[in-house]
Amino acid sequence: MVTLRTESLGASDAAGPTVGVLALQGDFREHARVLAGLGARIVLVRRPEEVDAIDGLVIPGGESTVMDKLSRAFGVADPLRRRIAEGLPVYGTCAGLIMLADTLHDAIDGQQTFGGLDIVVRRNAFGSQNQSFEVDLDVPVLGEPPVRAAFIRGPVVESVGPRARPLAALADGRVVAVEQDGLIGTSFHPEILGDHRFHEYFLGKVRARIA
Numbered sequence: 001m002v003t004l005r006t007e008s009l010g011a012s013d014a015a016g017p018t019v020g021v022l023a024l025q026g027d028f029r030e031h032a033r034v035l036a037g038l039g040a041r042i043v044l045v046r047r048p049e050e051v052d053a054i055d056g057l058v059i060p061g062g063e064s065t066v067m068d069k070l071s072r073a074f075g076v077a078d079p080l081r082r083r084i085a086e087g088l089p090v091y092g093t094c095a096g097l098i099m100l101a102d103t104l105h106d107a108i109d110g111q112q113t114f115g116g117l118d119i120v121v122r123r124n125a126f127g128s129q130n131q132s133f134e135v136d137l138d139v140p141v142l143g144e145p146p147v148r149a150a151f152i153r154g155p156v157v158e159s160v161g162p163r164a165r166p167l168a169a170l171a172d173g174r175v176v177a178v179e180q181d182g183l184i185g186t187s188f189h190p191e192i193l194g195d196h197r198f199h200e201y202f203l204g205k206v207r208a209r210i211a
């Protein structure tokens with residue numbers, strides 16, 4: 001018998017899909033609040049049993065090198081790789097996008113990712129913390145208005161392979177949002193500026209898969 005550490009942060013609806021938020025490090029609480037507000041049941045994922053209990057997963061922003069080490073130390077990296085390969089819908093923001101990339105351009109010290117997205121990513125592509133910025137981003141799958149996107153030491157998608165497709169790019173053409181089947185990745189943090197359309201779009205994928 002597995003006891004789930006199901007924490008509801010906000011208005012949780014027992015009928016909603018069960019969405020995990022990888023809670024090893026980073027801004028997982030903000031994502032949990034947004035998803036709970038949209039009707040999902042939230043599981044904060046830190047253990048292998050929790051990986052088996054979810055219909056979808058959000059990987060938050062934070063520090064991908066630390067998330068990589070902790071996910072291996074906590075034994076959730078391989079179970080997550082397996083579930084991603086089986087089609088688990090996953091939305092990764094910033095460090096979470098890095099964790100979903102098949103190829104990391106500047107991996108150091110043996111940094112690993114979970115993979116799944118057929119993309120090449122470069123970390124810290126927009127400079128340091130104090131070079132953070134916000135921009136209005138056209139995201140055609142989300143319609144109008146543009147998404148206000150916060151970039152905080154974010155990665156860039158340097159190339160998009162044939163299995164993935166770009167969802168948004170900056171004015172200079174650099175790709176900052178992608179999807180591939182049930183997987184979504186954004187270089188930026190929609191969870192902190194009050195626009196929840198990326199989370200709604202992701203929940204649509206989760207619901208479609210369990211319907």
Ligand SMILES: NC(=O)CC[C@H](N)C(=O)O
Nearest residue numbers: 061062063064094095153
């Ligand atoms: N805001 C973020 O998630 C920053 C990502 C971080 N620079 C990393 O490489 O993991």
